[in-house]
Amino acid sequence: xxxxxxxxxxxxxxxxxxxxxxxxxxxxxxxxxxxxxxxxxxxxxxxxxxxxxxxxxxxxxxxxxxxxxxxxxxxxxxxxxxxxxxxxxxxxxxxxxxxxxxxxxxxxxxxxxxxxxxxxxxxxxxxxxxxxxxxxxxxxxxxxxxxxxxxxxxxxxxxxxxxxxxxxxxxxxxxxxxxxxxxxxxxxxxxxxxxxxxxxxxxxxxxxxxxxxxxxxxxxxxxxxxxxxxxxxxxxxxxxxxxxxxxxxxxxxxxxxxxxxxxxxxxxxxxxxxxxxxxxxxxxxxxxxxxxxxxxxxxxxxxxxxxxxxxxxxxxxxxxxxxxxxxxxxxxxxxxxxxxx
Ligand code: CP
Ligand code: NVA
Numbered sequence: 001x002x003x004x005x006x007x008x009x010x011x012x013x014x015x016x017x018x019x020x021x022x023x024x025x026x027x028x029x030x031x032x033x034x035x036x037x038x039x040x041x042x043x044x045x046x047x048x049x050x051x052x053x054x055x056x057x058x059x060x061x062x063x064x065x066x067x068x069x070x071x072x073x074x075x076x077x078x079x080x081x082x083x084x085x086x087x088x089x090x091x092x093x094x095x096x097x098x099x100x101x102x103x104x105x106x107x108x109x110x111x112x113x114x115x116x117x118x119x120x121x122x123x124x125x126x127x128x129x130x131x132x133x134x135x136x137x138x139x140x141x142x143x144x145x146x147x148x149x150x151x152x153x154x155x156x157x158x159x160x161x162x163x164x165x166x167x168x169x170x171x172x173x174x175x176x177x178x179x180x181x182x183x184x185x186x187x188x189x190x191x192x193x194x195x196x197x198x199x200x201x202x203x204x205x206x207x208x209x210x211x212x213x214x215x216x217x218x219x220x221x222x223x224x225x226x227x228x229x230x231x232x233x234x235x236x237x238x239x240x241x242x243x244x245x246x247x248x249x250x251x252x253x254x255x256x257x258x259x260x261x262x263x264x265x266x267x268x269x270x271x272x273x274x275x276x277x278x279x280x281x282x283x284x285x286x287x288x289x290x291x292x293x294x295x296x297x298x299x300x301x302x303x304x305x306x307x308x309x310x311x312x313x314x315x316x317x318x319x320x321x322x323x324x325x326x327x328x329x330x331x332x333x334x335x336x337x338x339x340x341x
Contacts, residue, residue: 004197006334014144014323021070044073047103052079055108055253059291059317060129064106067322071330079221091117099123103327110254117274125328132240135186138290139194145313146173152286153243174193179203179242181235181269182297187248187290189216204231205238207265234268236279245281246288247271247297271298288313
């Protein structure tokens with residue numbers, strides 16, 4: 001649902017929050033630097049955010065709880081076993097009740113319709129922490145990670161306007177070729193509606209029966225993103241000229257019963273050095289994965305190797321979610337031109 005200026009603003013704010021929290025993440029920041037750091041505003045002071053999670057989570061939950069804390073507020077984790085939702089109470093009634101006591105809802109749901117229902121009836125903003133179709137906060141972290149590593153894609157030649165992560169403006173990324181090899185799942189779906197709008201090309205390979213469902217593709221077309229997307233079956237063809245290669249699990253949460261058929265369908269789709277070399281990826285290609293990772297979709301050499309940005313990417317879940325919480329739940333101010341410290 002975010003416009004390009006909103007995405008840019010969130011990325012800028014994420015970077016600024018990350019730098020202002022530097023003394024917390026890096027214990028050896030000098031005293032002078034600590035004094036000069038403007039701490040993040042306590043925009044959630046006295047506020048509570050409901051984390052309504054019907055599926056497991058490590059990163060998204062940690063990012064939400066730790067960033068609500070840094071913004072001076074509380075996050076209440078409401079797992080599927082904890083509350084009446086789904087057993088004794090409807091989404092509609094739950095949304096109204098939570099909204100009466102909390103200032104925001106961050107929800108991880110099964111079917112996407114569940115979050116639409118929450119948003120329809122909630123008196124406070126609802127933010128998608130993952131659904132069957134979409135995983136929007138993941139793509140913000142991926143973009144922040146690419147911006148922080150922009151120098152790798154600029155071949156070491158900073159252009160006019162190029163800034164590093166020392167500034168509060170995300171570095172200017174050149175137009176990238178981003179390849180995705182694997183399942184058409186929630187993470188890819190948000191890439192489809194985001195990367196082409198930011199001027200990047202997407203090249204995707206998936207087995208033909210695992211293509212974006214209609215509601216996703218309708219949205220891709222509505223946003224004019226289809227023109228920036230190449231989609232085939234051959235992973236080698238997909239990685240041609242790729243600056244970044246991305247994948248996700250072949251078995252998303254809730255698809256465990258399909259494991260055997262999925263492992264068979266995705267044979268040959270594992271991201272490896274050999275695959276990317278044979279396919280003609282940019283020799284300096286980098287690797288992203290939302291995590292959690294299974295070795296099926298990417299081997300250890302790539303996952304733990306120097307191309308892999310997966311752990312900085314995981315860390316950036318925190319700063320991007322913190323920016324969203326600050327702007328959306330703390331200030332209700334996603335559109336204003338500037339954010340004061
Ligand atoms: N990437 C991600 O959403 O991880 P979790 O499922 O652990 O939150
Ligand atoms: N596609 C994966 C993403 C996990 C963060 C899933 O939905 O399980």
